[in-house]
Amino acid sequence: MDIKGRVIQLLALQTGEGKNGTWKKQDFVIETDGQYPKKICISAWGDKINESALQVGNEVNVSFDVESREYNGRWYTDVKAWKIDALGAGGYESAPVASGTGSTSTRPTTELPSTFQSGDEDNLPF
Template sequence: MELAGKVIAVLEPRGGVSKSGNNWKVQEYVIETHDQYPRRMCFDVFGEDKIQQFNIQIGEELNVSFDIDAREWQGRWFNSIRAWKVERVNADNAQMPPVDAPFPPVNAAPAAPVDFAATDEKDDLPF
């Protein structure tokens, strides 16, 4: 799955030692969409190497690819939203419509009006 938006919070990293004796580290981030009714999602990045690689900062525009999973603990269920790919979005490109957009950009020059009187053909419409 994928979500695009702006990073609005970077939480403190957490870490520890697993049962097998391996060190682990996870950091959570909150991203907010730019929809008419903005949505927020808290996702995490697992592993110190990935945290450093992504280097996510507050205010950045991102496309976040993530997996969703749920796990049970003591009769309760908890969701996990784990990012596996993070791409930065260029702020200039985020404002531009896609190439195949049905409407011209706002600053486009208006098209010249069509002069229907210039032809000598008779209008054969029944109304």
């Protein structure tokens, strides 16, 4: 699943040692656009943490999985990001962001069709 939103909070980076070695986890909260904005806390693990995209105020597109598990009769749900992309201004995707490089916006052109050129205000196409 994918969701677009603005990063509104970064929680503390968590690290530790497990049986498979060192791990790190970054939780962050995004807020969606729309009539009824939603706040969603999402977790990114290991190399999925895109530090250049995860800055408060950045617009991001997050690809994620939702998983629930039961423990002692209670259910817990995780939202785990597997891809985080920064979006350019206006919600259009920008080129992939890499450390130390700029990004080029890939915005669509917004040219009006010839039927909407100036002087045609009274001629609606419908």
